[in-house]
Amino acid sequence: MSSGGRPQTRTQILESARAMFEEHGYHGAGLGAVAKEAGVSRQAIYLHFPSKVELLTALHLHIYATDVVPVLERHPVTDAMTVWEALDATIAADVEVASRVWRIHEALVVARRQHPEVEETLRVREADRYGELLELGRRLEREGALPPKIDVESVADMLWGLVNTGTYGNLVNERGWSLDRYRCWVRDTIRLHLGAQ
The missing domain is CATH 1.10.357 (Tetracycline Repressor; domain 2)
Structure with a gap:
Protein backbone atom coordinates (compact mmCIF):
# COMPACT_ATOMS: atom_id res chain seq x y z
CA MET A 1 0.00 0.00 0.00
CA SER A 2 1.13 3.54 -0.67
CA SER A 3 1.99 5.62 2.39
CA GLY A 4 -0.34 8.40 1.14
CA GLY A 5 -4.08 8.61 1.62
CA ARG A 6 -6.34 8.76 4.63
CA PRO A 7 -7.07 5.60 6.63
CA GLN A 8 -10.80 6.45 6.57
CA THR A 9 -10.76 6.55 2.77
CA ARG A 10 -8.86 3.28 2.66
CA THR A 11 -11.48 1.58 4.85
CA GLN A 12 -14.27 3.07 2.75
CA ILE A 13 -12.64 1.66 -0.40
CA LEU A 14 -12.21 -1.77 1.21
CA GLU A 15 -15.84 -1.95 2.32
CA SER A 16 -17.06 -0.86 -1.11
CA ALA A 17 -14.73 -3.33 -2.80
CA ARG A 18 -16.11 -6.09 -0.63
CA ALA A 19 -19.68 -5.27 -1.68
CA MET A 20 -18.68 -5.19 -5.35
CA PHE A 21 -16.65 -8.41 -5.29
CA GLU A 22 -19.40 -10.19 -3.37
CA GLU A 23 -22.06 -9.08 -5.85
CA HIS A 24 -20.15 -9.31 -9.12
CA GLY A 25 -17.23 -11.67 -8.44
CA TYR A 26 -13.55 -11.07 -9.05
CA HIS A 27 -13.80 -10.51 -12.81
CA GLY A 28 -17.04 -8.55 -12.65
CA ALA A 29 -15.87 -5.89 -10.21
CA GLY A 30 -13.56 -3.35 -11.81
CA LEU A 31 -11.67 -0.61 -10.01
CA GLY A 32 -13.83 2.05 -11.66
CA ALA A 33 -16.96 0.44 -10.22
CA VAL A 34 -15.32 0.17 -6.80
CA ALA A 35 -14.38 3.86 -6.94
CA LYS A 36 -17.95 4.82 -7.85
CA GLU A 37 -19.37 2.65 -5.04
CA ALA A 38 -16.91 4.21 -2.56
CA GLY A 39 -17.63 7.75 -3.76
CA VAL A 40 -13.98 8.41 -4.56
CA SER A 41 -11.98 8.98 -7.71
CA ARG A 42 -10.14 6.19 -9.48
CA GLN A 43 -6.95 8.03 -8.57
CA ALA A 44 -7.86 7.67 -4.90
CA ILE A 45 -8.07 3.90 -5.39
CA TYR A 46 -4.58 3.84 -6.91
CA LEU A 47 -3.24 6.02 -4.12
CA HIS A 48 -4.11 3.25 -1.67
CA PHE A 49 -3.99 0.15 -3.89
CA PRO A 50 -1.79 0.20 -7.00
CA SER A 51 -3.62 -2.79 -8.52
CA LYS A 52 -6.79 -4.83 -8.28
Missing part, protein backbone atom coordinates in the same frame (compact mmCIF):
# COMPACT_ATOMS: atom_id res chain seq x y z
CA VAL A 53 -4.79 -7.74 -6.87
CA GLU A 54 -3.35 -5.56 -4.11
CA LEU A 55 -6.84 -4.32 -3.32
CA LEU A 56 -8.16 -7.87 -3.05
CA THR A 57 -5.20 -8.99 -0.93
CA ALA A 58 -5.70 -6.03 1.44
CA LEU A 59 -9.42 -6.79 1.51
CA HIS A 60 -8.72 -10.35 2.63
CA LEU A 61 -6.58 -9.09 5.52
CA HIS A 62 -9.23 -6.47 6.38
CA ILE A 63 -11.98 -9.09 6.51
CA TYR A 64 -9.83 -11.36 8.64
CA ALA A 65 -9.33 -8.54 11.16
CA THR A 66 -12.91 -7.24 11.16
CA ASP A 67 -14.95 -10.43 10.69
CA VAL A 68 -12.90 -13.52 11.51
CA VAL A 69 -10.95 -12.44 14.60
CA PRO A 70 -14.05 -11.20 16.48
CA VAL A 71 -15.80 -14.52 15.79
CA LEU A 72 -12.82 -16.50 17.09
CA GLU A 73 -12.79 -14.26 20.18
CA ARG A 74 -16.48 -15.00 20.78
CA HIS A 75 -15.82 -18.74 20.58
CA PRO A 76 -12.50 -19.14 22.40
CA VAL A 77 -10.94 -22.53 22.92
CA THR A 78 -9.33 -22.69 26.35
CA ASP A 79 -7.50 -25.27 28.44
CA ALA A 80 -10.28 -25.03 31.03
CA MET A 81 -12.76 -26.55 28.58
CA THR A 82 -13.34 -30.24 28.15
CA VAL A 83 -12.13 -31.53 24.81
CA TRP A 84 -15.75 -31.81 23.64
CA GLU A 85 -16.46 -28.20 24.61
CA ALA A 86 -13.33 -27.19 22.69
CA LEU A 87 -14.54 -29.16 19.67
CA ASP A 88 -17.97 -27.49 19.86
CA ALA A 89 -16.41 -24.01 20.18
CA THR A 90 -14.20 -24.68 17.15
CA ILE A 91 -17.16 -25.83 15.08
CA ALA A 92 -19.32 -22.88 16.17
CA ALA A 93 -16.57 -20.43 15.21
CA ASP A 94 -15.93 -22.01 11.83
CA VAL A 95 -19.63 -22.18 10.94
CA GLU A 96 -20.09 -18.51 11.83
CA VAL A 97 -16.98 -17.51 9.87
CA ALA A 98 -18.21 -19.45 6.82
CA SER A 99 -21.55 -17.63 7.01
CA ARG A 100 -19.80 -14.26 7.03
CA VAL A 101 -17.16 -14.76 4.35
CA TRP A 102 -18.51 -17.26 1.82
CA ARG A 103 -19.32 -14.69 -0.87
CA ILE A 104 -16.00 -12.86 -0.73
CA HIS A 105 -14.19 -16.19 -0.42
CA GLU A 106 -15.53 -17.15 -3.85
CA ALA A 107 -13.89 -14.05 -5.37
CA LEU A 108 -10.65 -14.80 -3.54
CA VAL A 109 -10.61 -18.38 -4.84
CA VAL A 110 -10.93 -17.13 -8.41
CA ALA A 111 -8.18 -14.55 -7.88
CA ARG A 112 -5.80 -16.98 -6.20
CA ARG A 113 -5.70 -19.15 -9.32
CA GLN A 114 -4.22 -16.27 -11.30
CA HIS A 115 -2.27 -14.20 -8.79
CA PRO A 116 0.46 -15.56 -6.49
CA GLU A 117 0.06 -12.62 -4.08
CA VAL A 118 -3.52 -13.60 -3.30
CA GLU A 119 -2.53 -17.26 -3.03
CA GLU A 120 0.21 -16.41 -0.52
CA THR A 121 -2.15 -14.34 1.62
CA LEU A 122 -4.81 -17.03 1.69
CA ARG A 123 -2.36 -19.85 2.28
CA VAL A 124 -0.97 -18.22 5.44
CA ARG A 125 -4.43 -17.92 7.02
CA GLU A 126 -5.45 -21.40 5.91
CA ALA A 127 -2.26 -22.88 7.33
CA ASP A 128 -2.87 -21.11 10.64
CA ARG A 129 -6.41 -22.45 10.87
CA TYR A 130 -5.41 -25.96 9.86
CA GLY A 131 -2.71 -25.83 12.55
CA GLU A 132 -5.39 -25.01 15.11
CA LEU A 133 -7.43 -28.00 13.92
CA LEU A 134 -4.35 -30.20 14.24
CA GLU A 135 -3.86 -28.97 17.79
CA LEU A 136 -7.45 -29.88 18.58
CA GLY A 137 -6.77 -33.35 17.16
CA ARG A 138 -3.68 -33.66 19.35
CA ARG A 139 -5.74 -32.70 22.36
CA LEU A 140 -8.30 -35.37 21.51
CA GLU A 141 -5.43 -37.86 21.25
CA ARG A 142 -3.88 -36.78 24.57
CA GLU A 143 -7.21 -37.17 26.32
CA GLY A 144 -7.83 -40.61 24.86
CA ALA A 145 -10.76 -39.48 22.72
CA LEU A 146 -9.44 -40.76 19.37
CA PRO A 147 -10.49 -44.22 18.21
CA PRO A 148 -7.58 -46.49 17.18
CA LYS A 149 -8.15 -46.10 13.43
CA ILE A 150 -8.37 -42.27 13.43
CA ASP A 151 -5.22 -40.18 13.67
CA VAL A 152 -4.71 -36.50 14.43
CA GLU A 153 -4.41 -35.48 10.77
CA SER A 154 -7.64 -37.28 9.92
CA VAL A 155 -9.51 -35.30 12.58
CA ALA A 156 -8.14 -32.04 11.17
CA ASP A 157 -8.97 -33.13 7.63
CA MET A 158 -12.54 -34.08 8.55
CA LEU A 159 -13.14 -30.75 10.28
CA TRP A 160 -11.50 -28.91 7.38
CA GLY A 161 -13.83 -30.64 4.93
CA LEU A 162 -17.02 -30.37 6.98
CA VAL A 163 -16.67 -26.68 7.79
CA ASN A 164 -15.59 -24.81 4.71
CA THR A 165 -17.28 -22.35 2.42
CA GLY A 166 -18.01 -25.00 -0.20
CA THR A 167 -19.86 -27.29 2.21
CA TYR A 168 -21.54 -24.28 3.80
CA GLY A 169 -22.67 -23.03 0.40
CA ASN A 170 -24.05 -26.39 -0.65
CA LEU A 171 -26.04 -27.03 2.50
CA VAL A 172 -27.04 -23.57 3.73
CA ASN A 173 -27.32 -21.57 0.51
CA GLU A 174 -28.34 -24.30 -1.92
CA ARG A 175 -30.33 -26.65 0.31
CA GLY A 176 -31.69 -24.04 2.70
CA TRP A 177 -30.32 -25.44 5.96
CA SER A 178 -30.29 -23.10 8.93
CA LEU A 179 -26.96 -22.25 10.50
CA ASP A 180 -27.99 -24.15 13.61
CA ARG A 181 -28.84 -27.28 11.61
CA TYR A 182 -25.52 -27.04 9.77
CA ARG A 183 -23.56 -26.56 12.99
CA CYS A 184 -25.32 -29.51 14.67
CA TRP A 185 -24.72 -31.71 11.62
CA VAL A 186 -20.99 -30.95 11.67
CA ARG A 187 -20.83 -31.61 15.41
CA ASP A 188 -22.81 -34.84 15.20
CA THR A 189 -20.88 -36.10 12.18
CA ILE A 190 -17.46 -35.60 13.75
CA ARG A 191 -18.59 -37.02 17.09
CA LEU A 192 -20.02 -40.08 15.32
CA HIS A 193 -16.65 -40.70 13.66
CA LEU A 194 -14.90 -40.28 16.98
CA GLY A 195 -17.32 -42.65 18.72
CA ALA A 196 -18.49 -39.94 21.13
CA GLN A 197 -21.97 -39.93 22.67
